[in-house]
Amino acid sequence: MTSTESKSILNVLGVGSSMRQISYSTAALRIILEKVGRNNAESKLLDLQKTRLPMLYSQDDTQEIVQVTGLVKWADAFVLATPDYHGSMSGSLKNFLDYFWSEFAGKTFGYIVASHEKGLTVMDQMRTGVRQCYGWSMPYGVSINPEDDFNDKREVISTKLSSRLDMLARDLAVYGKLIREQFLNDLRQNSLVNTFAGYYR
Ligand SMILES: Cc1cc2nc3c(=O)[nH]c(=O)nc-3n(C[C@H](O)[C@H](O)[C@H](O)COP(=O)(O)O)c2cc1C
Numbered sequence: 001m002t003s004t005e006s007k008s009i010l011n012v013l014g015v016g017s018s019m020r021q022i023s024y025s026t027a028a029l030r031i032i033l034e035k036v037g038r039n040n041a042e043s044k045l046l047d048l049q050k051t052r053l054p055m056l057y058s059q060d061d062t063q064e065i066v067q068v069t070g071l072v073k074w075a076d077a078f079v080l081a082t083p084d085y086h087g088s089m090s091g092s093l094k095n096f097l098d099y100f101w102s103e104f105a106g107k108t109f110g111y112i113v114a115s116h117e118k119g120l121t122v123m124d125q126m127r128t129g130v131r132q133c134y135g136w137s138m139p140y141g142v143s144i145n146p147e148d149d150f151n152d153k154r155e156v157i158s159t160k161l162s163s164r165l166d167m168l169a170r171d172l173a174v175y176g177k178l179i180r181e182q183f184l185n186d187l188r189q190n191s192l193v194n195t196f197a198g199y200y201r
Contacts, residue, residue: 010041010177013075017048017082017093018114024146025114027154028165029081032112032142035169036079041177046071048092056098065099072100077108077176078135079168084115084122089129097129104135105200106183108176110168111141119143134200136179142168 014033016026026047033043051064059065082089109130113119123141130137142164144150149158156162186197 010173010180011074011076012036012041012043012079012172012176013071013077014043014045014079015048015081015093015096016045017080017090017096019049019090019092020083021049022154023049023083023114024144024150024154025081025083025112027150028112028114028142028144028156028161029079031156032079032110032165032169035166036173039170039173041077041173044071044074048096053092053095053099056095068096068099072103075103075107076180077110077172078104079110079112079172080126080130081112082114082122082126084113084117084119087121088125089122093126094129097133101133104130104133106134106136106180106187106197108136108138108172108179110138110172112144113141114144114146116145116147134196138168138172138175140168 014029016023016029018025030045033045036043046068051068053064053068054062080093082093111123111126113122115122127137144161149156149161151157183197186195187201189195189198191198
């Protein structure tokens with residue numbers, strides 16, 4: 001456990017997973033990370049388009065694996081952003097989850113999907129993956145419809161999307177902190193107390 005025991009500031013890591021140079025999902029992620037910063041939280045961006053993880057087990061520790069490991073350990077909460085690829089998340093995001101699953105317990109996750117539909121199955125699959133790793137999920141996510149929500153300069157023109165990003169930034173900062181603190185407190189509890197964290201320990 002690398003995080004400090006009492007969280008005065010929540011560390012939020014945004015993970016962008018589109019391999020496109022100009023990505024709507026990563027654009028929305030950048031916006032939410034900036035908003036998170038206004039809610040007593042610190043944020044960092046991991047853009048998998050720029051920091052390339054090799055496929056799991058295909059290479060020994062590369063510089064990128066070491067760098068991303070440090071970021072994941074730093075994080076108390078995450079925002080995962082992905083394009084909708086046939087109703088599922090991008091391969092790069094799945095690969096990220098496969099690498100770092102053991103660091104997700106007691107941490108809260110928010111989700112962003114860029115989709116021409118609603119991206120609901122994408123959201124569900126991210127939730128399923130995170131649940132399998134003992135992470136907590138926000139009960140709603142942010143779905144982007146690129147053509148409707150952005151202008152040609154990749155600026156958000158939808159007030160509804162903007163409001164939704166505000167809401168997720170605020171809620172993730174608040175609920176993420178509560179869950180993280182409780183998990184860390186439970187880890188310190190007497191082992192006779194029956195808690196999820198005790199089981200995890
Ligand atoms: C391989 C592939 C599969 C896709 N499948 C879907 C899909 O099932 N539903 C959908 O709405 N969009 C689908 N799309 C479109 C992308 O989700 C959409 O363009 C998205 O905005 C891209 O996000 P990005 O700008 O972050 O890269 C697919 C795109 C690709 C390349």
